[in-house]
Amino acid sequence: MANLPSKDASILIVGAGVFGLSTALELAQQGYKKIKVLDRGAEIPSAYSAGCDLNKIVRAEYENSFYTDLALESIRQWQSPFYATCYRHLGYVLATSAASPQKARDTLAKAFSSIENHPAFPDGSFLPIASAADVKAFAPQLDGPMIGWEGYINKHAGYARASKALTKVYEACIDLGVSFVMGDDGHATGVLYEESGKSKQCIGVKAKSGTMHFADKTILCLGAYIAKLVPTIAAQITAKSWAVAHLQLTPEEVKSMIGIPVVNCRDLGFFFEPDEETGLMKLCAHSAGYTNYEGGASVPSEGPNDRIPEEDERKIRQLIIETMPQFAGRPLVNRFICWCADTVDSEYIIDAVPGCKDLMVVAGDSGHAFKMLPIAGRWARALLEDGEQKVQRWKWKTQINESSEDISWRVGKLRDVKEVAEWAKSSKL
Ligand SMILES: Cc1cc2nc3c(=O)[nH]c(=O)nc-3n(C[C@H](O)[C@H](O)[C@H](O)COP(=O)(O)OP(=O)(O)OC[C@H]3O[C@@H](n4cnc5c(N)ncnc54)[C@H](O)[C@@H]3O)c2cc1C
Numbered sequence: 334m335a336n337l338p339s340k341d342a343s344i345l346i347v348g349a350g351v352f353g354l355s356t357a358l359e360l361a362q363q364g365y366k367k368i369k370v371l372d373r374g375a376e377i378p379s380a381y382s383a384g385c386d387l388n389k390i391v392r393a394e395y396e397n398s399f400y401t402d403l404a405l406e407s408i409r410q411w412q413s414p415f416y417a418t419c420y421r422h423l424g425y426v427l428a429t430s431a432a433s434p435q436k437a438r439d440t441l442a443k444a445f446s447s448i449e450n451h452p453a454f455p456d457g458s459f460l461p462i463a464s465a466a467d468v469k470a471f472a473p474q475l476d477g478p479m480i481g482w483e484g485y486i487n488k489h490a491g492y493a494r495a496s497k498a499l500t501k502v503y504e505a506c507i508d509l510g511v512s513f514v515m516g517d518d519g520h521a522t523g524v525l526y527e528e529s530g531k532s533k534q535c536i537g538v539k540a541k542s543g544t545m546h547f548a549d550k551t552i553l554c555l556g557a558y559i560a561k562l563v564p565t566i567a568a569q570i571t572a573k574s575w576a577v578a579h580l581q582l583t584p585e586e587v588k589s590m591i592g593i594p595v596v597n598c599r600d601l602g603f604f605f606e607p608d609e610e611t612g613l614m615k616l617c618a619h620s621a622g623y624t625n626y627e628g629g630a631s632v633p634s635e636g637p638n639d640r641i642p643e644e645d646e647r648k649i650r651q652l653i654i655e656t657m658p659q660f661a662g663r664p665l666v667n668r669f670i671c672w673c674a675d676t677v678d679s680e681y682i683i684d685a686v687p688g689c690k691d692l693m694v695v696a697g698d699s700g701h702a703f704k705m706l707p708i709a710g711r712w713a714r715a716l717l718e719d720g721e722q723k724v725q726r727w728k729w730k731t732q733i734n735e736s737s738e739d740i741s742w743r744v745g746k747l748r749d750v751k752e753v754a755e756w757a758k759s760s761k762l
Contacts, residue, residue, distance in 0.1 A: 337718050338550060343367040344717075345537055345548035347521045347562070349374070349513065350382035351706050352695040352713070353554030354502040359710025360717075361509035368511045371538070371546060373520035377513070378499040381633075383556055383673045385496055386577070387615045388605045389703035390595050392425050392490040393453075394444035396679075396742060399726070401447045403705060410707030411493060415505075419498035423606060424594035425490035426472065428462050430601060430655065431481025437599035437619075440742045441484055448487065460486040472593050477656040482598070492595050492605050498706055517542040524551070524562055524692065535692035538562070552693045552713060557672035559696045560630040567630035568733055569682060570697050573622030574633065574670035574750070576645035579613040580653070581666050587612050590657075600744055601652040602645075613667065616652060618645035621745040623670065623753065633672040634750055641668045643755035668757070670750075673700045677735040679742070683712050684722040684729040693717065694729075699740075 338344075344365055346353050349372035357370050378385040391411055393404040411420040427445075429438050448454055462468055465479035471486050507513070520541040527534045537547040553562060557572035582590065587607045597603035600619060607614040623642070624631035646665060654661045674697050676682065682697040695713045702709065712727070722728045 336720060340364045340366055342549040343369070343547070345546055345551045346370045346554060347538055347551065348372060348554035348556060348558075349377055349379060349503070350554060350556050351384045351499070351698070351702050352556075352709050353552075354499055354506065355706050355708070355710035356552060356554060356695060356713040357506045357511050357710070358502050358509070359714050361506055361511050363714060366510065368506075369546065369548065370506070370511060370513045371519035371521055371540065372513070372515050373541075375516055377503040377515075378496045379515075381556075381558070382499070383671050383698070384499055384703050384706075386671065387495060387579075387608050387611075387613060388492045389495045390425070390490070390597065390603065391420065391493050391704040392487065392595075393451075394427070394448050394487065395701075396440070396443045396447065398447055398451075400701070401451065403708065405451075405453045407705050407708045408489070411491075411704075413707075416498065416501070416707055419494045419501055420491060421494070421606060422489075422491040423592060424471070425487045426462070426468055426484070426594050426596045427487065427599065428468070428479070428482040428484030428597070429599050430479070433600035434744060437744050441599050444742075445485055454487075454489055458487060458489050460488075462486060472596075474590050474593050475596065475656045477654060477658045479655050482655075484599075486594065490595065493703060493706070495703060502706065514540075514546070518544050521546075521555075521562060526689070533689050535686075535689050550691050550693070550717060552695060552717070554695045556696070556698060557633045557674045559674060559694060560632055563686060563694060564630060565686075566682070566694065566696065569676055569730055570674045571624060572631045572633050572672055573624055573675045573747070574638070574672045575620060575622055575700075576618045576641035576649070576668070577615065577671050578617075578641060578646065578649050578665040578668040579615050580607075580660050580663055582607050582612045582614055582660075584612065590614065596656060598652055598655070601648045601655070604652065604656075616649045616665075618648040619744055620645060620648075621740070621743045621747040622675065623748055623750045625750045638672075639669045640756045641670060642753045643757045646757035665757075673698050675699050675740060677733060677740070679740060680726045681712075682729060683716055683724075683727040685716070687729055687731075690720065
């Protein structure tokens with residue numbers, strides 16, 4: 334029987350993004366009384382969180398059923414009263430275009446095989462896409478040529494209003510007495526250890542301002558930034574970034590596009606229903622991602638991140654031409670590269686740092702953790718209370734055989750931001 338931590342134990346959560354906020358809420362709901370959350374951002378959502386965004390896809394297709402089942406549980410939570418206002422269950426178009434490489438077609442087929450016979454999906458959940466006409470029959474607003482599009486529509490999926498959901502979780506944490514420290518006082522620059530004989534204990538972190546934050550248990554939820562505090566994790570985690578851009582629509586145009594499903598063309602990119610408040614429609618480009626190597630580890634570049642590679646802008650424009658030609662030629666606004674923490678096998682790492690059981694990491698999101706916001710905190714609590722990671726796939730790995738170059742479900746060639754020859758220069762055509 335594990336030695337359960339006392340509900341009066343002081344718990345420091347460093348990083349208030351998806352994993353950090355979810356963990357804070359779960360622990361507070363379970364009666365932990367002394368929870369402090371640090372974040373380097375000025376406010377929640379932190380500008381440094383990959384989740385600080387208009388929206389994120391919430392879908393259950395994965396290359397393996399372990400995550401499919403977790404995602405299905407999370408989708409149930411997204412539809413619960415607490416999260417429902419931050420979730421749109423509009424369906425998901427997953428396709429490849431005529432120019433798609435075989436790898437993207439294989440990924441799509443694997444994703445479909447994880448859900449096609451799953452009992453959670455009632456009859457009629459899926460519609461085949463054999464041509465553009467099948468997409469248009471489901472979403473008449475998408476009247477572009479979609480040349481050679483093939484795939485399927487999954488009606489049991491949607492998207493989360495990302496920043497709104499993070500804010501909601503943050504507010505619920507505040508109501509339950511969680512304290513937050515933001516900015517330089519919350520910006521952790523080093524882990525504090527106490528060593529006696531052979532044992533090493535984590536006693537908290539030091540902040541950029543010089544403030545020391547002490548705690549019985551420290552949980553690092555630093556997303557792509559994790560290797561800055563725990564350099565030994567760099568063998569398992571590679572910070573990578575992807576291009577995000579937006580179209581600014583008029584109120585009439587927004588109205589005309591309300592209700593569209595999430596559209597994901599595996600070789601080009603994906604986009605969402607426009608946001609009614611701002612009129613912004615978010616689009617992302619698919620690629621293998623961009624690293625930023627500094628001294629042996631890839632960590633997010635500190636800037637400028639408000640630009641996207643030309644190749645990605647081309648893909649996004651092609652996606653618009655294929656699906657919504659009425660917006661072709663429109664400037665792309667709010668462009669940036671967004672960082673997350675890729676592992677070679679896309680498995681999360683939720684474990685104690687070897688040799689230091691009071692220091693835990695909830696990391697390695699691999700670009701698919703936002704959808705887990707409603708349930709991820711449970712995994713961190715299980716680790717805290719069990720005193721060890723019982724789920725083999727989430728353990729800290731010492732032996733890494735694969736390369737971070739070729740992730741099974743990502744298309745293209747991994748490059749470093751310093752190798753990008755052409756950053757899209759203008760938001761105008
Ligand atoms: C382009 C893009 C698109 C994505 N689309 C999807 C999607 O459609 N669906 C989906 O499920 N997921 C998606 N994701 C992935 C999702 O955003 C991430 O999996 C998720 O945000 C990871 O959560 P996290 O808590 O590990 O990291 P983050 O959410 O990035 O949070 C890390 C936090 O740590 C803080 N921090 C960093 N350094 C420090 C420090 N030294 N001290 C204190 N605080 C610090 C940051 O401010 C931040 O708040 C996407 C990611 C990207 C990049």
